[in-house]
Amino acid sequence: MFKELYRRLTLMNALILIAFLLIFSYSIVGFTNSTFDSSAKRSLFEQSEKIKNIVDTYGTFDFTLPNEGIGSGIDIENSYSRIEYILWNENLDLVNLSNLRENLLDVTFIQAKNALENRNSYYSSMTLSGVKYRIYNVYALTKSGSPYIIQVFQSRVIDDLITRQIFVVVMGIGIVSLIVLIFISAHLAKKSLEPVRQTYERQKEFIADASHELRTPLTIIRTSAELLTMKEDEKIKDNLKWIDNISVETENMSKLIENLLTLAQADNKQIPVEMARVDLSKLAYEAGEKFQLIAKEKGLELESIISDNVNIYGDKDKLNQLIVILLDNGIKYTPKSGKITLSLMNTAEKAIISVKDTGIGMTEEDRERIFERFYRVDKARFREEGGAGLGLSIAKWIVDEHKGKISVESQLNEGSNFIVELPKKRKI
Ligand code: ADP
Numbered sequence: 001m002f003k004e005l006y007r008r009l010t011l012m013n014a015l016i017l018i019a020f021l022l023i024f025s026y027s028i029v030g031f032t033n034s035t036f037d038s039s040a041k042r043s044l045f046e047q048s049e050k051i052k053n054i055v056d057t058y059g060t061f062d063f064t065l066p067n068e069g070i071g072s073g074i075d076i077e078n079s080y081s082r083i084e085y086i087l088w089n090e091n092l093d094l095v096n097l098s099n100l101r102e103n104l105l106d107v108t109f110i111q112a113k114n115a116l117e118n119r120n121s122y123y124s125s126m127t128l129s130g131v132k133y134r135i136y137n138v139y140a141l142t143k144s145g146s147p148y149i150i151q152v153f154q155s156r157v158i159d160d161l162i163t164r165q166i167f168v169v170v171m172g173i174g175i176v177s178l179i180v181l182i183f184i185s186a187h188l189a190k191k192s193l194e195p196v197r198q199t200y201e202r203q204k205e206f207i208a209d210a211s212h213e214l215r216t217p218l219t220i221i222r223t224s225a226e227l228l229t230m231k232e233d234e235k236i237k238d239n240l241k242w243i244d245n246i247s248v249e250t251e252n253m254s255k256l257i258e259n260l261l262t263l264a265q266a267d268n269k270q271i272p273v274e275m276a277r278v279d280l281s282k283l284a285y286e287a288g289e290k291f292q293l294i295a296k297e298k299g300l301e302l303e304s305i306i307s308d309n310v311n312i313y314g315d316k317d318k319l320n321q322l323i324v325i326l327l328d329n330g331i332k333y334t335p336k337s338g339k340i341t342l343s344l345m346n347t348a349e350k351a352i353i354s355v356k357d358t359g360i361g362m363t364e365e366d367r368e369r370i371f372e373r374f375y376r377v378d379k380a381r382f383r384e385e386g387g388a389g390l391g392l393s394i395a396k397w398i399v400d401e402h403k404g405k406i407s408v409e410s411q412l413n414e415g416s417n418f419i420v421e422l423p424k425k426r427k428i
Contacts, residue, residue: 002197006189013185014178021174029167036159037134041123044136047083047152052140059143061087061095081158088112088149095148102129112149115139119147125156132156202373209374210260213388217249217256224249259390263373266397273315273401280310280319280351280422284344287323291331291342299336302327305343310351312424314402319422322398325391326355326418332387333416334359350404350424356417361410370408371396395420 054063065085086108087096094105107126115121115137126133135153142148224242231239265271288304295302312319323342330340338358345352362370362377369375376389399406402422410416 009189010186014182025170044152048138048150083154086151090147111137217253220249256388278314278316288342291327301339303341307346310346312351318398325395330357351422353420358415361412361414
């Protein structure tokens with residue numbers, strides 16, 4: 001699926017680049033052409049004005065102009081850049097000509113006739129022996145008022161040659177850069193798709209894990225219910241174990257679904273985080289009190305060391321959920337007669353919550369992974385504790401929402417210490 005997307009993205013980028021290259025090359029060629037055209041038209045116009053002046057001044061069509069456009073260059077270049085001329089009188093008799101060549105008069109006569117009949121001057125083009133020319137047909141009047149036609153023309157061989165060369169160079173550079181750009185765009189397409197692919201893979205894993213986690217309690221509930229139906233003649237009090245199973249697993253399932261929902265909504269940024277001033281000291285104190293009884297039931301000591309007046313800007317319910325997750329884990333993963341210490345400290349910039357236990361601890365490898373969804377150090381052993389490996393993912397999400405940091409220090413069989421640092425300033 002991602003390969004196909006990657007292929008399409010690269011192809012689309014390539015097509016856009018090719019279109020861009022063609023537009024760019026044609027614009028450059030078009031611009032060069034129009035620059036040559038306007039400068040050539042200007043030269044033809046100036047030359048025609050010169051001829052008109054001579055006719056006005058000397059009152060004759062009989063003169064010879066020096067070859068215009070002749071520079072110090074090579075002959076072939078001179079012959080191509082030379083501006084030539086033809087003059088016709090009012091009866092369309094040829095009266096002057098700079099240079100005679102094959103078919104010239106056949107082609108120019110028609111244009112001269114046109115200019116005379118329509119009494120207007122116009123630019124045009126013509127081809128002589130395979131060479132293209134620009135021509136300016138001028139309708140003019142002598143001093144005595146009789147019309148005559150001046151035709152000035154110049155070959156466009158050099159202009160066309162330069163334009164073609166520019167086109168070849170632009171296309172050459174363009175094609176080389178196109179190849180490079182296609183490689184770069186393929187690389188970028190791959191890079192930009194990578195996070196999407198990762199999210200997609202994670203989502204797939206998430207669904208697979210969630211279904212797996214839901215299947216276990218459902219199986220237990222179904223088996224217990226089936227067993228109960230088989231014992232329909234027995235008393236309920238003799239089968240409390242199965243009923244208990246059903247109620248514990250239902251409780252587990254609803255906790256799991258609630259956690260899944262929280263994470264799914266968090267991913268979609270659907271959970272409103274309501275920021276306000278929170279008395280963290282009070283919150284921690286109350287959470288510590290609530291867990292006293294649970295700790296005692298398990299034969300654990302729970303100590304709270306809480307600094308007064310620690311206030312931060314945050315979401316009270318989420319912060320409470322965070323402390324509950326950490327305390328709940330501390331109690332879950334600490335064997336009998338261990339100790340859990342909840343402490344809250346205060347610096348100028350941040351509030352620091354720490355939940356320390358003398359429990360089973362974990363290896364360095366586990367330490368790096370426990371904030372991942374569904375990650376549990378010992379999947380089988382802790383099933384009965386009801387954990388699906390989502391608590392710490394939720395804790396991390398809450399800390400992230402508060403722009404804080406969560407970390408863990410832990411030694412296998414010695415205990416763990418979860419440390420949460422929350423900025424006090426309103427950065428959110
Ligand atoms: P769970 O619901 O399984 O507790 P969590 O996300 O809260 O899920 O924790 C993930 C895993 O991290 C746990 O399954 C456990 O293996 C490990 N863990 C969490 N807290 C502690 C702790 N205080 N001591 C040792 N291991 C812990």
